[in-house]
Amino acid sequence: MSTIASWRVAVTPLPEKVTDQEVVSRKLDRIELKLNKLAKLLEESNQKNFTKKLFPAVEQEKWKNVVPKLYPNSFLFTKWGDGLSAEEQKEAQGLFKIYGYNAFLSNQLPLDRKLPDTRDPRCLGKNYSKDLPNISVVLIYINEALSIIKRAIRSIITNTPKHLLKEIILVDDYSTYNDLGERLQDYIDQIHKDMPGLIKKVRHKQQMGLSQSRISGWKHATADVVAILDAHIETTQGWAEPLLARIKADRTVLVSPVFDKIHFDDLQVEKYIPFSHGFDWALWCMYESFSPNWLKMEDESQPGKSPSVMGIFAADRAFLGEIGGLDGGMTVYGGENVELGIRAWLCGGSVEVVPCSRIAHIERAHKPYAPDLQPFMKRNALRVAEIWFDEYKKNVFVAWDIPLKDHGIDIGDVSERKKLKEKLRCKPFKWYLDNVYTSLETWDNILGYGVLRNTFFKRYCVDQGVLPGNIPELYECHFQQPQHCYYTTDSEIIIGGLKSHKYNGNRCLVDPGSGGIPTLQECTMAKLNQLHMHWDFKQGQAIRNKATNQCLEVVLGETSSYQLIIQHCTGQSWSIEHLITSF
Numbered sequence: 001m002s003t004i005a006s007w008r009v010a011v012t013p014l015p016e017k018v019t020d021q022e023v024v025s026r027k028l029d030r031i032e033l034k035l036n037k038l039a040k041l042l043e044e045s046n047q048k049n050f051t052k053k054l055f056p057a058v059e060q061e062k063w064k065n066v067v068p069k070l071y072p073n074s075f076l077f078t079k080w081g082d083g084l085s086a087e088e089q090k091e092a093q094g095l096f097k098i099y100g101y102n103a104f105l106s107n108q109l110p111l112d113r114k115l116p117d118t119r120d121p122r123c124l125g126k127n128y129s130k131d132l133p134n135i136s137v138v139l140i141y142i143n144e145a146l147s148i149i150k151r152a153i154r155s156i157i158t159n160t161p162k163h164l165l166k167e168i169i170l171v172d173d174y175s176t177y178n179d180l181g182e183r184l185q186d187y188i189d190q191i192h193k194d195m196p197g198l199i200k201k202v203r204h205k206q207q208m209g210l211s212q213s214r215i216s217g218w219k220h221a222t223a224d225v226v227a228i229l230d231a232h233i234e235t236t237q238g239w240a241e242p243l244l245a246r247i248k249a250d251r252t253v254l255v256s257p258v259f260d261k262i263h264f265d266d267l268q269v270e271k272y273i274p275f276s277h278g279f280d281w282a283l284w285c286m287y288e289s290f291s292p293n294w295l296k297m298e299d300e301s302q303p304g305k306s307p308s309v310m311g312i313f314a315a316d317r318a319f320l321g322e323i324g325g326l327d328g329g330m331t332v333y334g335g336e337n338v339e340l341g342i343r344a345w346l347c348g349g350s351v352e353v354v355p356c357s358r359i360a361h362i363e364r365a366h367k368p369y370a371p372d373l374q375p376f377m378k379r380n381a382l383r384v385a386e387i388w389f390d391e392y393k394k395n396v397f398v399a400w401d402i403p404l405k406d407h408g409i410d411i412g413d414v415s416e417r418k419k420l421k422e423k424l425r426c427k428p429f430k431w432y433l434d435n436v437y438t439s440l441e442t443w444d445n446i447l448g449y450g451v452l453r454n455t456f457f458k459r460y461c462v463d464q465g466v467l468p469g470n471i472p473e474l475y476e477c478h479f480q481q482p483q484h485c486y487y488t489t490d491s492e493i494i495i496g497g498l499k500s501h502k503y504n505g506n507r508c509l510v511d512p513g514s515g516g517i518p519t520l521q522e523c524t525m526a527k528l529n530q531l532h533m534h535w536d537f538k539q540g541q542a543i544r545n546k547a548t549n550q551c552l553e554v555v556l557g558e559t560s561s562y563q564l565i566i567q568h569c570t571g572q573s574w575s576i577e578h579l580i581t582s583f
Contacts, residue, residue: 075365076102080265095145100364101232101264103145109267111147111154115236115360118260118271122301123238123356132244133224134166136317138217140210141231142173146180148232148362150187153199155234157191164240165198166223170231172203173213209376211330218317218325227314232362234262242356243314246303251316252349254341256309257357264365274355276306278437280500281399283335283381285310288439290353303352307437308341312359323347324420327383329412333373335380342388345436347426378402383411387418390429394580395443398498401450401484403578439501445489448539449498450577451477452485454554455540460562464496464507470520472509474554474562487576487583491534491546495520508533509552511545511566518552518566538583543574 069077070089076096081089092104137156141149149170156168172180188199202216214228225247227240243255256277261270275287289295290304323343330336341351367373378400385393397404433440452462454474461483463475472495477483486494486506493509508523511532526533532547543552551569554562 076265099145100366100368101362105267106147111151115269118358120300128241128245133248134164135225136167136221136223138169138228139231140171140213143175143177144231152231152233159235159237160240169200169217169220171213171217174204174207209332211326211336215326221317225314226317229312234360236358239357242354247316251319254313254315254344254351256313256353257359258355259361260358262360262362269360277308277310279308279338281395283338300355303354306351306353309337311337330380332376334377335384339384345432347424379409387414392429398449441502446486446580447583448487448576448579451483452576455573457554472520474564487537493535511548516565518564540575541573542569
């Protein structure tokens with residue numbers, strides 16, 4: 001029987017001699033009966049709700065099995081995880097500690113899930129040539145969750161036109177998890193039934209790091225264009241065509257999509273607005289606004305120039321080789337993307353962000369393969385500085401608070417990269433600062449940097465103090481950013497870190513002129529308001545305010561602790577940790 005037939009209504013015929021008035025009366029009686037039943041049902045429902053409010057324990061059966069969150073302090077369960085059993089919570093937390101994202105939830109989501117289209121509407125109206133270059137997509141991973149890799153592969157296949165996708169190259173940087181062996185291969189074999197040879201696997205025999213993994217992917221690629229991505233991504237509809245169109249128009253441009261954020265806990269996608277990719281002098285990446293000219297266009301579908309590359313990018317495969325590929329001397333993590341972006345600009349290319357290309361990227365809560373990335377970042381940053389930064393390389397030393405000489409950090413052999421620089425006739429770094437990254441502060445006026453210590457109290461360092469607040473203090477030396485100080489050719493003492501960009505402000509030491517307690521004020525405002533912010537200071541001597549003729553000194557406070565004070569000079573002296581030039 002069909003579904004429609006099963007809903008036939010049986011109608012009882014009326015007796016032959018029933019008047020029209022009786023028919024109407026019977027219909028009204030039936031309506032009244034139904035209304036009475038409905039009223040009774042509503043009354044019973046309201047009574048149940050009232051009972052639940054009075055007696056919460058008397059609830060539906062499902063509430064009897066609710067388990068409180070076992071890991072209330074875990075980032076994973078801050079906004080996610082209601083209704084999970086105890087065993088499910090334990091499994092989810094265990095996987096989260098391994099991967100840094102919600103692999104438990106990922107394992108339950110469909111591999112071909114459809115993500116929201118976050119492109120500007122003007123992107124949808126663009127027509128791209130059918131004669132675009134083809135593409136090799138490289139996915140880099142180490143000990144990634146299998147479902148995450150599968151979903152990345154599926155999204156690439158689904159959202160890349162078949163005639164453009166030449167291959168997907170999986171670069172395994174020596175994973176140790178079993179499911180990335182046979183189980184991943186089973187998935188690849190399924191794909192190869194319909195698309196033979198689409199996926200290639202490259203496995204390192206030891207862990208070689210992100211930069212080396214990208215080099216491996218590039219070397220195995222055979223398409224016109226190579227896109228180097230993380231494996232914890234999902235491509236979206238129309239991601240490839242805008243990138244390929246820009247490279248077809250100019251083979252020397254490195255292009256990057258806009259990364260939408262996949263939350264590590266609930267794996268939902270958050271739209272990110274387009275930004276260029278910048279960095280500070282320590283070579284940590286950051287988002288920055290596009291140039292004023294781009295903003296004036298008020299057209300989010302247009303590519304924007306970028307000082308550097310955040311990490312995910314596409315390039316003409318041959319051109320990437322011509323400018324030296326990626327630097328094989330970089331280790332583990334950090335700086336290699338900044339180095340590539342700088343080299344592209346200096347050696348005949350450029351970098352752009354293409355907003356009509358969108359890729360969703362999981363931002364991990366933690367990187368399980370290297371909890372402390374700073375040693376690798378520092379080493380790589382010094383290597384980049386030595387090769388490319390010319391006279392500005394000292395800024396990287398200042399940013400990392402290490403001495404200009406005898407720092408003891410091995411940056412590897414840079415001779416081949418310097419030869420490449422000469423061979424390509426690359427521009428000097430000053431050209432880059434003047435023409436590409438004009439907002440990067442040059443730090444030309446720094447004389448000394450590091451911790452500032454009174455020679456009589458060497459265990460203690462000048463510290464920016466409690467934030468929010470503007471009272472510097474004397475604190476036991478820990479040599480971290482709150483204790484980083486700088487003395488400048490303008491006779492300013494900056495405390496609490498030095499900003500890398502012209503649009504940010506530093507805080508300068510000020511003698512308030514009364515009260516005896518020094519303060520920290522934003523340097524630009526202190527200068528505008530003509531505060532007492534200029535100090536006579538020679539290494540190993542007193543710090544004397546030029547306007548008030550009083551000195552920064554240390555006294556024993558009322559609570560038996562040492563404190564900073566501005567007072568009549570008593571002969572106390574100070575030393576700053578590192579010198580750029582004697583003063």
